[in-house]
Amino acid sequence: MTEDHRYRLIFEEFLDKTEDGFIVVDREGVITDINQNYCDFLAKRREDVVGRPIGSVITTTSMYDVLARRHRGDGSDGVYIQPYGQGETRDEAEVYAVANRFCVFDEEGKLIGAAAHMKFRQRAVDTAREISEAELRYFKEGDGADLAGAGGFADLIGKDPKILELKRVGAQAAKTDFPVLITGETGTGKEVVARAIHLESGRREGPFVAVNCGAIPDNLLESELFGYEEGAFTGARKGGKPGKFQLANGGTLFLDEIGDMPFPLQVKLLRVLQDQQVERVGGEAPVPVDVRIVAATRQDLQLMMAQGRFREDLYYRLAVINIETIPLRDRPGDILLHAAVYLRELNRKYKTGILLSDRVKGCLRAYLWPGNVRELQNVIAGAYASCGQVLIDLEDLPPKVACRAPVTAGSDGGRLADVVGAYEAEVIRQALRRNGENVQAAARELGVERSLLYKKMKRLGVTIQRVVR
Numbered sequence: 001m002t003e004d005h006r007y008r009l010i011f012e013e014f015l016d017k018t019e020d021g022f023i024v025v026d027r028e029g030v031i032t033d034i035n036q037n038y039c040d041f042l043a044k045r046r047e048d049v050v051g052r053p054i055g056s057v058i059t060t061t062s063m064y065d066v067l068a069r070r071h072r073g074d075g076s077d078g079v080y081i082q083p084y085g086q087g088e089t090r091d092e093a094e095v096y097a098v099a100n101r102f103c104v105f106d107e108e109g110k111l112i113g114a115a116a117h118m119k120f121r122q123r124a125v126d127t128a129r130e131i132s133e134a135e136l137r138y139f140k141e142g143d144g145a146d147l148a149g150a151g152g153f154a155d156l157i158g159k160d161p162k163i164l165e166l167k168r169v170g171a172q173a174a175k176t177d178f179p180v181l182i183t184g185e186t187g188t189g190k191e192v193v194a195r196a197i198h199l200e201s202g203r204r205e206g207p208f209v210a211v212n213c214g215a216i217p218d219n220l221l222e223s224e225l226f227g228y229e230e231g232a233f234t235g236a237r238k239g240g241k242p243g244k245f246q247l248a249n250g251g252t253l254f255l256d257e258i259g260d261m262p263f264p265l266q267v268k269l270l271r272v273l274q275d276q277q278v279e280r281v282g283g284e285a286p287v288p289v290d291v292r293i294v295a296a297t298r299q300d301l302q303l304m305m306a307q308g309r310f311r312e313d314l315y316y317r318l319a320v321i322n323i324e325t326i327p328l329r330d331r332p333g334d335i336l337l338h339a340a341v342y343l344r345e346l347n348r349k350y351k352t353g354i355l356l357s358d359r360v361k362g363c364l365r366a367y368l369w370p371g372n373v374r375e376l377q378n379v380i381a382g383a384y385a386s387c388g389q390v391l392i393d394l395e396d397l398p399p400k401v402a403c404r405a406p407v408t409a410g411s412d413g414g415r416l417a418d419v420v421g422a423y424e425a426e427v428i429r430q431a432l433r434r435n436g437e438n439v440q441a442a443a444r445e446l447g448v449e450r451s452l453l454y455k456k457m458k459r460l461g462v463t464i465q466r467v468v469r
Contacts, residue, residue, distance in 0.1 A: 184325030187372030206251025
């Protein structure tokens with residue numbers, strides 16, 4: 001077997017096994033080879049395609065231009081969005097493919113022909129889904145648990161050493177019944193830590209009851225925590241109502257934003273912690289309770305004590321164990337992990353395969369996230385809702401995040417982004433010209449929503465040209 005024959009067999013086997021499309025033309029633009037996947041996409045038989053000029057099969061082809069310019073598949077012409085004419089594809093929804101086109105030369109540099117490697121839209125979606133899962137497997141590697149979570153600290157996402165230490169301290173705290181005070185900024189997962197402590201403690205089979213002390217009016221917080229007897233006040237429920245302490249009996253009571261608790265109520269809370277019994281509003285007999293307290297706050301309780309706004313004796317009752325959550329900006333290596341996990345949830349819910357572009361990943365890493373994980377989830381959800389079918393890109397991010405995209409002069413990433421952007425802009429201009437500068441008609445031809453096309457036009461600097469009649 002000659003070397004040429006061996007490589008021909010390898011080439012044919014590759015074309016048969018790949019899920020992408022391949023087409024080869026001679027230097028006159030006549031089709032000399034095409035794989036079965038591309039034939040299926042075009043809804044044509046191979047024998048009806050080979051030997052014909054490519055322009056008679058794909059009326060929108062750019063291969064003649066590639067041959068004329070002796071394009072080698074590098075520089076600013078590598079990636080191209082190939083549109084198709086009406087009726088030229090098997091599925092009317094598949095109106096474009098991503099093409100990489102290049103000329104082929106012999107040993108003496110003479111032009112032999114050209115080839116194109118096609119990525120189809122549905123395959124791109126499937127590939128995006130596979131990449132998303134692969135990224136998650138990479139992020140989870142060495143994290144010691146499935147992020148889908150069996151509960152406890154397995155659900156606390158992060159590989160940063162500071163997070164690993166927080167997990168260790170939290171798991172150790174879960175082994176006791178001592179009160180825990182969790183401090184940290186808004187959105188850093190204080191309740192997640194509290195739930196993890198409960199789920200890894202001996203009280204895991206009991207209830208976990210959460211109360212936001214800052215969200216309940218002062219005059220209602222006492223009855224909400226301790227309950228009330230029938231007739232205790234106007235509007236009191238017949239038969240009375242148990243408070244959160246009683247509902248949490250045998251389990252854990254999470255007092256979120258404890259720093260917002262009114263000063264007079266702090267005295268009663270201290271008494272409950274000391275005596276392990278509560279008195280309902282309007283009641284006479286104390287009710288014993290078996291509750292572990294986990295409290296949390298975004299405020300500086302030390303400063304509040306110095307100002308006389310928080311009781312010192314209550315603080316030392318609550319803060320037997322102190323745990324401080326970590327702001328997202330202090331563990332930048334976990335930013336993309338959180339983004340990937342939340343994006344996976346959205347993809348599963350809506351059965352999509354959306355990915356983050358490299359430029360978006362750079363923005364997410366560079367942003368300081370004052371709202372922490374909660375803000376990150378908000379940004380990802382908004383970008384997911386506004387993006388196209390495969391990729392979240394810069395135009396999908398809010399300006400405060402997108403404007404922080406790192407720009408490195410001459411970097412490959414920036415050059416590739418410029419390449420893709422230039423071709424995308426040209427495809428949009430061509431579609432607009434074919435449709436008389438009608439954006440809605442051009443969007444329909446390109447298979448995108450009109451609002452998305454307007455966004456892309458703004459980002460790429462594409463304007464509506466005046467039509468001369």
